[in-house]
Amino acid sequence: MEIDFKNIKVIGFDADDTLWVNETYFRETEERFAELLEGYETKNKIDQELFKMEMANLELYGYGIKGFMLSMIESALDLSNYKVPQETISKILELGKKMISHPVELLDGVEEVLGKLENKYRLIVLTKGDLLDQERKLEKSGISKYFHHVEVLSDKKENNYSNLLEHLEIDVDEFLMIGNSLKSDVLPILNIGARAVHVPFHTTWAHEMVNDPQQVNNHLKLNSLKDILKYLEIDED
Structure with missing residues (x-):
């Protein structure tokens, strides 16, 4: 043109x-997040609910990894009916920290x-x-x-x-x-x-x-x- x-x-x-590179790391983290919650829902459902949570939180948290971390934690609580172990929450936080520290x-x-x-x-x-x-x-x-x-x-x-x-x-x-x-x-x-x-x-x-x-x-x-x-x-x- x-x-x-x-x-x-x-x-x-x-x-x-x-x-x-940025989005690649978000997609990889979503894969790990789905694996952590596979005992509660299907991967497709987990992906959908996480995206819905991100959209609902966008006005509050804005864009970026920290807001994404909070949305993962909130999604984990919802998808597990607040039964997700503290260890899993800790692993979700580690996923976010790994993204932040990525070269x-x-x-x-x-x-x-x-x-x-x-x-x-x-x-x-x-x-x-x-x-x-x-x-x-x-x-x-x-x-x-x-x-x-x-x-x-x-x-x-x-x-x-x-x-x-x-x-x-x-x-x-x-x-x-x-x-x-x-x-x-x-x-x-x-x-x-x-x-x-x-x-x-x-x-x-x-x-x-x-x-x-x-x-x-x-x-x-x-x-x-x-x-x-x-x-x-x-x-x-």
Whole structure:
């Protein structure tokens, strides 16, 4: 799709599953959680109830591992009719701590792309989740040096983006957002008049799905983050 990037001066990057692996660890933890509760319900039922609990708690806890841990504990209590052993609760907490302490795994080409863009554009991170956890991951990643600004948002809706761009004095005509979620990184950006690039990750959280992806138009979809270099007319060698 032909999209003009000539006026772009600022590029925003989503973090989880755009810069580094994230959703994979949630799915693996869900598998372990289902194994812990297999004596109470089927795996499918456990998965469904955990997701429902996450959605019910989202407004209270926000996004991130800590809210996910609390939702797992609450789901375990509900699914077991409050009979789940304390040992199982302890194991659930350990699952969450393991996620938090997991090494950061950069996605293919991330540092290469950032290195080529840093002197040509103002680069910022726009992510959502737990502030402490996202700051920790950025520090562990070794790529914080490439960014002029890092913002951890409570959500990624039109008003969140508009308020931030205004605060940072960024013109929407000069802003490009790159991320893996159509719902969070593409649609709201297009709705405020900025440009967006979608780089899908192989696993997507159900909450980040859109009902009809074919209706999301006027954005660029890439197979790899490295592909953005040619569209920005930057030498890849």
